[in-house]
Amino acid sequence: MTGKRVTRLADIAALAGVTPATVSRALSGHTQISTATRQKVLAIARDHGFQVNQTARNLRLGRTQAIGVVIPLGHRSAQRVSDPFYTALIGELMEGLARRGHAMLLQSGAPDDTDWLESLARSGRVDGIIVLCQSDQDPELRDVARTYGPLVVWGEATEGYCCVGTDNFAGGRLATEHLLAAGRRRIAYAGMTDIPELAARHQGYLSALAEAGVAPGPQVPVPLAFDRRDACLHALMDKAGPVDAVVAASDVIAMGVIAALTEAGQQVPADVAVVGYDDVSLAAHVVPALTTVRQDLTGAAEVMLDLLFRRIGGEIAASVSLPPQLIRRQSA
Template sequence: MTIVMKKRKTAKEGVTAPPPTITQPEIVRTLADLARIAGVSTGTVSRALADKSIVNSETRERIQSLAKKHDFRPNQMASKLRSRRTGFVGVVIPLGHERRQHISDPFFLTLLGHLADELAECGYDLMLSRVIPDGTKDWLEKVTRSGMVDGVLVIGQSDQFDIIEEVAAQYEPLVIWGHQRAHQRHCVVGTDNLAGGRLAVEHLVATGARKLLFMGDAAGIEIQMRLEGAKAAAAAAGIALKHVKITLAGEDMGPQIEKSLSSRFSYDGIVAASDLIALSALSALHRIGKRIPQDVQVVGFDDLPLSSYSAPPLTTIRQEISRGAKLMVEKLKERMGGKNTPSVVMPPILVVRESTRSL
């Protein structure tokens, strides 16, 4: 657009001076606009902005300079469509066995936070989905075939192991946080849950506990293996271990724990399937007048950040969540590049605090 300013003729001036013009800079919105200014084809502009050596350095630098001058940024979505990359990674939380559990569960939030950080470092955005299968078998396939993501991370196998196996046979960029079974197809990053359950009981036995409760719902694979490890260690020590089913839904957990702790079954040690269950148990024990660890010792599982701030601070089995998130993203990137990566099983670590007696 051109603005013309006319100067009024005066008596002393015999002629009118040429009107000055003010021309606004041309707006560049598309590759075609930039190509017109540069005097080249849109293909040349595209390759120059991508820093392709096929365009000679002088032309490449001139086009890049013009793009900077006109504050031109290529359409990122169009670029991703051309490269068949979306820039998104799907993160799915399946709740097949525990439908009332929430994403606000501290374990989910901790792992999600680490995953989001790792994905951001790699230039990916996260697309989160909480899934309740309800008997359907295509919940994971809907995500992998949506065309909206470049790869998928799944937090937990729940009771959906077979479905995950089926999808893994057809879809390579898939990594799961969970438990590794012998000869399984899908790539897993997780903790040796069997060893973790065993480690918790061995610590309680070593500190004098003889009547144990295991609190958790063993319908999911990870907790099932923690229970199996705890049972094996208790049997080896020749002591009693009672399994009490405790759900991970917050509104049900507290009443279930209080009921189990008020039962006639005597106990002096608790193995909790998660830190959240363990912390709820500590609170219930205080309410019924039990001293910790003098009367009852408690061991959790996860080592979430809040476990060191309880009263007393919680002894727990640490899962290396931060390292696990980093490994999940690394494995996924390799799989997106066509590499068939193996699973990683991390060893559990006993973290002794004040909810158990010292050796």
């Protein structure tokens, strides 16, 4: 430190020849401040040992500069935090929050705690909340949304709260229509239907089959949270009987299905074609590379954050449904 320690924005402003408001914006990384001015202010602050009292600043603004991101875990079809879909979406949200000068408070919500969301909403620790997956928590989401505005949920659009998600019905249809066009007729569905997103994907699958006059294949009830090394998937596939294609509710499930089929001596896609859902980063690198329904997580994160910050500002921002995209690779 080369100068006398200062404790006020006004002192830094006087030394830099700018206003206290400019100093405040420069120290917070505001994009309207030029790089040269920001670097000058930072250098003076560093030389004089100045540090923003963030707690006092947040109290003055009535903001915490933090956003809660909550994953409801424990429900049978809840994905693990380690699931590549979640890690990718969390990463996109974290980058978007950093650009907005906000921190992320990441936590899980236990289904046996009926106040998990209410407690965070009233804690004063965050300016808004993003919930990743409705799970089986729809009643809690509706209850909190009645009195807490800055709430956005990743999932299937519904009444009662602001929701962002892919058009899962259309995604289920895309996957099934692709298999039908390839001549597959005994098409199984691997996944649960016990949360809104998965139910919509399954309905899209059924709709495409009905339109083509093809009977639904067996449903293989694999939860999203299953471990790909779990031997139960082999038993479930055996129980399903002979099929020539599988629509999977997620890429992780699809990868598990491919592994189970391969170990049973069947070839993908020659004997059984497989389509996943999500297009996680691993999907293009497994063997065979996975045909899947892409959810645009970069775009989804931007939409969620835009809606959330609009709601933090008092706007009534409605739900958004994003279009899915079929990505054709080797597995189907």
